[in-house]
Amino acid sequence: MAPNDAASRRAASTNPPSGLAANATRDISAALTALLADVFALYIKTKNFHWHISGPHFRDYHLLLDEQGDQLFGITDDIAERVRKIGGTTLRSVGQIGRLKRILDNDAEYVTPEDMLAELRDDNKQLTQSMREVHDLCDEHGDVATASLLENWIDEAERRVWFLFETSRQG
Numbered sequence: 001m002a003p004n005d006a007a008s009r010r011a012a013s014t015n016p017p018s019g020l021a022a023n024a025t026r027d028i029s030a031a032l033t034a035l036l037a038d039v040f041a042l043y044i045k046t047k048n049f050h051w052h053i054s055g056p057h058f059r060d061y062h063l064l065l066d067e068q069g070d071q072l073f074g075i076t077d078d079i080a081e082r083v084r085k086i087g088g089t090t091l092r093s094v095g096q097i098g099r100l101k102r103i104l105d106n107d108a109e110y111v112t113p114e115d116m117l118a119e120l121r122d123d124n125k126q127l128t129q130s131m132r133e134v135h136d137l138c139d140e141h142g143d144v145a146t147a148s149l150l151e152n153w154i155d156e157a158e159r160r161v162w163f164l165f166e167t168s169r170q171g
Contacts, residue, residue, distance in 0.1 A: 018085065020087070020142075021141070024142075024143060027137060027141065028083075028086060028134070029087075031133070031134045032082060032083045032134060033088070035127075036091055037091065037096070037100035038127055039072055040091075040097050042072055042123050042127055043072040045120065046065050046120060047069045048106065049065055049106075049116040049119075052116075054113065055112075064164075068160050075153055082146055085145075086146070102130070104123075117164050117168040118168055120164050121165055121168065124161045128154055128158055128161065131154045132154060134150055135150040
């Protein structure tokens with residue numbers, strides 16, 4: 001076997017035949033990788049608030065945030081694997097998450113439960129908007145499989161926003 005044949009096979013094995021153009025793979029992979037960084041950041045923030053929530057509604061809020069954290073973590077592998085399926089590369093480190101994420105951290109010593117819920121509501125709204133933008137990009141490139149996944153993730157994010165909104169309403 002000639003050395004060039006082996007090199008060609010190795011190169012082909014790392015670039016799955018998704019049928020997407022190279023620029024589509026590049027653009028969608030980058031957008032999904034940034035989205036994945038946001039999902040990890042929101043997961044950590046949700047768990048932070050889950051661990052530090054207090055007050056008369058502790059049990060309900062604690063369980064709600066645990067459920068929402070599980071849901072966020074549950075899509076991380078799907079996002080990363082989708083990037084790989086279309087031939088891209090995705091997150092490699094916590095440092096890369098820090099560089100790419102758009103969800104702000106909250107390292108405050110104390111945050112009221114009401115502020116926790118409001119902040120998570122707004123962060124999930126921001127994540128929903130980011131998902132819609134990635135969906136639009138997928139539509140531009142004809143990537144219906146990624147768009148389909150995003151539709152489910154958008155629905156889940158909207159549900160998180162709804163629950164956080166209703167939970168934090170006064171009255």
